[in-house]
Amino acid sequence: MPEAFDSQEPVLTIGLAAERTGVSVPTIRLYEMEGLLIPFRTPSGRRLYSYEDLRRIQCIRHLIHDEGLNLAGVRRLVALLPCWRLKPHNDETDGPMAECTAIQQEKEPCWIIRRREGKRTDEECRRCEVYRNALSCTQEMKTLYRELATCKPQDLQPGQQSGTSE
DNA sequence: ATTCTGACA
DNA sequence: TGTCAGTA
Numbered sequence: 001m002p003e004a005f006d007s008q009e010p011v012l013t014i015g016l017a018a019e020r021t022g023v024s025v026p027t028i029r030l031y032e033m034e035g036l037l038i039p040f041r042t043p044s045g046r047r048l049y050s051y052e053d054l055r056r057i058q059c060i061r062h063l064i065h066d067e068g069l070n071l072a073g074v075r076r077l078v079a080l081l082p083c084w085r086l087k088p089h090n091d092e093t094d095g096p097m098a099e100c101t102a103i104q105q106e107k108e109p110c111w112i113i114r115r116r117e118g119k120r121t122d123e124e125c126r127r128c129e130v131y132r133n134a135l136s137c138t139q140e141m142k143t144l145y146r147e148l149a150t151c152k153p154q155d156l157q158p159g160q161q162s163g164t165s166e
Numbered sequence: 167a168t169t170c171t172g173a174c175a
Numbered sequence: 176t177g178t179c180a181g182t183a
């Protein structure tokens with residue numbers, strides 16, 4: 001069995017990604033325009049996808065085809081996810097938590113906010129557990145989103161985590 | 167042959 | 176979502 005390949009390595013062209021996921025090429029590009037995907041790029045500009053990206057594309061497809069969401073719905077869903085729920089804030093690399101625009105606004109996922117702030121952070125975000133898990137469609141994430149969708153904004157603020165079983 | 171961006175049905 | 180144009 002093949003175990004020597006990295007599920008995060010960019011190895012598939014958009015055509016192959018479309019073939020494997022059942023999502024058309026134009027639609028995959030659309031997902032990217034919506035900020036849901038951050039594909040790799042070859043020096044010439046061609047998009048490349050990893051096997052993990054394939055899972056991500058399938059997750060989005062699932063939300064749209066099976067959960068009845070549209071693209072706007074998917075965006076709102078991921079926007080509900082505070083980055084600190086998946087990854088401890090790091091003052092060293094992220095700066096003071098109080099000054100983090102991603103945590104302050106939370107109207108969009110952190111990777112989209114960071115990009116708009118002009119930072120070339122795609123590489124880091126692609127590796128970040130927040131980006132990688134937000135659209136993983138695991139049972140854990142489904143449970144988390146269900147919780148986030150029903151509680152109030154105040155309940156989402158960091159620092160209120162009565163740190164017990166987390 | 168395949169992909170890219172932008173525009174449009 | 177799909178498709179067409181004009182490239183690379």
